[in-house]
Amino acid sequence: MKKPYIQDVTLRDGMHPIGHQYTKEQVKELAIALDRAGVDAIEIAHGDGLAGGSFTFGFGAQTDWEWLEGISEELTHARLTTLILPGIATMEDLEKAKNMGVESVRIATHCTEADTAIQHIQGAKKLGMDVGGFLMMAHMNSPKNLAEQAKIMEQAGADCVYVTDSAGALLMNDVKDRIEAFKEILEPSTEIGIHCHHNLSLGVANTIIAMQHGATRLDASLTGMGAGAGNAPLEVLIAVLNKMEVSHNCDLYKLMDTAEDIVRPLQKRPVRVDRETLSLGYAGVYSSFLLHSERAAQKYGLDTRAILEELARRGMVGGQEDMIVDVALDMIK
Amino acid sequence: MKKPYIQDVTLRDGMHPIGHQYTKEQVKELAIALDRAGVDAIEIAHGDGLAGGSFTFGFGAQTDWEWLEGISEELTHARLTTLILPGIATMEDLEKAKNMGVESVRIATHCTEADTAIQHIQGAKKLGMDVGGFLMMAHMNSPKNLAEQAKIMEQAGADCVYVTDSAGALLMNDVKDRIEAFKEILEPSTEIGIHCHHNLSLGVANTIIAMQHGATRLDASLTGMGAGAGNAPLEVLIAVLNKMEVSHNCDLYKLMDTAEDIVRPLQKRPVRVDRETLSLGYAGVYSSFLLHSERAAQKYGLDTRAILEELARRGMVGGQEDMIVDVALDMIK
Incomplete structure (x- = not known):
């Protein structure tokens, strides 16, 4: 088995549970600690990627440039990486990051919109970067169709394409089926990555299943620090890999x-599977739906979870939060 | 697939994280809530089983009889169950529980000591009870040898035999191998059960894997309330079963x-995977080793985790805590 490539996302996805409020000093301290602990890649950006700091997504305690400044010089082993969402970050942002020592980037899109990543993948390759295609909310697309989206990213030049379980909604067999579908359609030289969330408490299990079926790039974060119920907890994943006698650098x-x-100690509220995060993973919806659904539930005497499930049935995606009240009104009819 | 039988252990294993301090009223409230939520069986006892309240294991806020009193009359659906460790509880204790409406019991032994359960299994069957054989620390025995221990329990009359991952140390394939070994050697009429702990954050995953390979009795507890990193969290397990479209009563x-x-809100400290509980699951040792190892580590300048791993290598079991200092002294030699 190829040695897995461990990418830490504590300093990107892990921005979410603290509202993007890491200080510059905390980011540097953690990046150095992660590097010395042997992770292969360290992702740093606002939780919603470079330039994510905004009224819509929330402003960070620092800009991406403040977080990234002076980090690459400190790393002895790990590759410095970042993430962008086309439409939020520009190619200029990415070039600026490149000039600050960022060697690798993930271009993230909804699982049905790989075509919106083509230009950015091509642009990042022209900059000489290692590029990952990041297919978010992967449970909202079938294995076959998701693999076709991965193929679009590969053809644009991606070195790796990810099954990104943003909502923590995939079961173990769902992960297996998606990785298998990727293997069937991608060139053997294209790597497959896995990014799990823990809402159904399957973050580590799903990462292992993905690896056993061919994923070579594994995402995780310390204590699971990440959106929703968090990511696969890195230290637990490494303990499991050790017990499996899988070689790695950590x-x-x-x-x-x-x-x-x-x-x-940085967690203002615990990153865990609880009623709220389980509800999100069970329904398989964007975490941005939670607050609006809670408000609508209270106003119209509904159960938040029933609203979330209805939103899932309607296939609603991020950005449609303003329609949640309409859905609630439909439900009480 | 046979409908799984869901046994809640919030009121037995869940005694551990609060030092067996549930009040009588809390037990009744929870038992009623669990019954109304449709679980098939509710286990009530001191964390170490009937009569576990002692200087060695810690005294409960109430006696087992106070916890059990008046519960069976409240249950509309769920079977009232308990657990005993031979050598701690006596057959008189079990008979008393039976007379208080306890219909089912698990006889728990270390995974190599099934023979110490024979008399108690036979005795419980004579009382007309449903009986489970509970092979604790199941990772400390090979699949084949564990299955032979299960066979001893079956031959004594057990209706079900459990793979009991007390330390949360089993990986997914380890669970599969043990369930498969059980199926090979047990009569088809004997049920197979699974009891997971979450120290490697695989509690739900391992329970599902066990079910997929033939386990029909599944243990879990609310929020995972249980020893170490807790059990498979019941509400999460049920969410996963729903998503798998597996029929159940909950x-x-x-x-x-x-x-x-x-x-x-009852948890004095969070039941979770953290440095302490991950260390226990990673080493695969009794949680009673933790405090002694921490003390020895501090005294002799060692890492607690290294001591725990050494205890595991030596195959030490519960009751050998007084030897931990000797092990630490060996290590600094």
Whole structure:
């Protein structure tokens, strides 16, 4: 088995649970700790990618440039990476990041919109970067159709394409089916990545299943620090890989100590599977739906979870939050 | 697929994280809520089984009899169950429980000591009870040898035999191998059960894998309330079963609400995967080793985790805590 490539997302997806409020100093401290603990790649950006800081997504405590500044010089081993959503970050943003030492980028789109990533993937390749295609909310597309989206990203030049379970809604067999579909359609030289969320408490299990079926790039974060119920917890994933005798570059004890001594104390509210995050993963909807659904539930005497499930049935995606009240009104009819 | 039988252990294994301090009223409230939410069986006892309240294991806020009193009359659907460890509880204790409406019991032994359960299994069957054989620390025995232990319990009369992953140390394939070994050696009429802990955050995944390979009795607890990193969280397990379209008797929303509104507020410290509980699952040792190992680590300048791993290598079991200092002294030699 190829040695898995471990990408930490504590400093990107992990921005969400603290409202993008890491200080510059915290980011540097964690990046150095992660590097010394042997992770292969460290992703740094606003939770919604470069230039995500805005009224819509929330402003960060610092700009992306402040977070990224002076990091690459500190890394002895890990590759510095970032993430962009086409339509939010521009190619100029990416070039600026490249000039600050960012060697790798993921271009993230909804799981049916790979074509919106083509220009950015091509642009990033022209900059000489390692490029990942990041197909978010992967449970909202069938294995076959998701693989076709992955093919679009591969053909645009992506070095790796990800099954991105943003809502933590995929079951173990769902992951297996998607990885298998990717393998069937992608060139053997294209890597397959997996990014899990823990809403159904399957984050580690799904990452392992993906690896066993061919994924070579594995995302995780310390204590699971990430949106919703969090990501696959990195230190737990490494413990499991050790027990499986899978070779990797990480030091388990260092990761455990960084997780417990630095990351967990930063959590304003615990990153865990609870009623709210389980509801999101069970319905399989964007976490941005939660607050609006809670308000509509209270106003119209409905159960928040029933609204979330109805939104899922209607296939609603991020940006449609203003329609949640209409859905609630339909439901009480 | 046979409809899984869901046994809640919030009121037995869930005693551990609060030092067996549920009040009588809390037990009754939870038992009623679990019953109304449709679980098939509710286990009530001190965390170490009937008569576990002692200097060794810690005294409960109430006696087992106080916890059990008046419960069976309240249940409309669920079977009232309990657990005993031979050597701690006596057959008189079990008979007393039977007379209080307990219909089912698990006889729990270390995974290599099924023979110590024979008399108690036979005795419980004579009382007309449903009987489970509970092979604890199942990762410390090979699939084949564990299955032979299960066979001993079956031959003594057990209706069901459990793979009990007390330390949360089993990986998904380890669970599969043990369930398969059980199926090979047990009569088709003997049920197979699974009891997971979440120390490697695989509690739900392992329970599902076990079910997919033939386990029909599944243990879980609300919010995972249980020893170490807790059990498979019941409400999450049910959400996953729903998504898999596996039929069962539980109401997901009621379980979620009971978990969040009643059980989580009782936790004095969070039941979760953290440095301490991950260390226990990674090493695969009794949780009673933790405190002694921490003390020895501090005294002799060692890493607690290294001591736990050494205890695991030596195959040490519960009751050998007084030897931990000797092990630490060996390590610094």
